[in-house]
Amino acid sequence: MIARIAALLVALLVGVCALPVAAQTCASPEVWHVFPGGTPPLTGTTCGHETGIISVCQGAGSAPAQAFVVGGLTVTADAPFTQIDFTGGGGYTLSAYLVPQSxxxxxxxxxxxxxxxxxNMLHGDIPPGTYYLIITGADFDPPNACGPFTASADGPLPVTLLGFSVD
Incomplete structure (x- = not known):
């Protein structure tokens, strides 16, 4: 019994620390666990992920049809990070949006x-709450524009477990 529990915990830890393999969508967002010191950064690509986001920010920006979605980012008033920094790669112009999960x-x-x-996204601009982080291209990019990105925080970001299942 103890061996089964230990194996389950190892599987959970490996799953939490692994790089994303499946598409990161609104229905199945990535979870980004940032530990003290701001590690690890979130790296990936917007290519091949969410394609259903037509517009964000009440029509202020239209996503170019491919977005990487992170869910469960919980921000508290005393959160130990001050900013989230973004770097994009070739193929598109990176834009990131923080939307209340509710x-x-x-x-x-x-x-x-x-x-x-x-x-950068600054902690002082983010009221307490739980959010989706949507990383996509700029509204002036061509349709289906996508590319690599890195997001880094300078301290831990608490997360909320969105779901759990054992098959």
């Missing part, structure tokens, strides 16, 4: 804050 990922809800390759 508003829904693909509901064109108001954005709490935005960021891009030259503008």
């Amino acid at each position: 508003s829904g990922c693909n509901a064109d809800a108001a954005c709490t804050t935005v960021g891009d390759g030259s503008t």
Whole structure:
């Protein structure tokens, strides 16, 4: 029995620390566990992930049809990070949107804050709550524009478990 529990815990830890393999969508978002010191950064690509986001921030920006979605980012007033920094790669112009999870990922809800390759998301601009982080291309990019990205925080980001199942 103890061996089975230990094996389950190892499987959970490996799953939590592994790089994303499946598409990161509104229905199945990535979970980004950032530990003290801001590690690990989130790296990936927007290519091949969420394709159903037509517009974000109440129509202020239209996603170019491919987005990487992180869910369960919980921000508290005393959160130990000050900023989230973004770096994009070739093929598109990175844009990042923080949307309250209670508003829904693909509901064109108001954005709490935005960021891009030259503008960090600052903790002071983010009220306490649980959010989706949507990383996509800029609204002026061509349709289906996508590419690699890195997101880094300078301290831990608490997360909320969105779901758990044992098959």
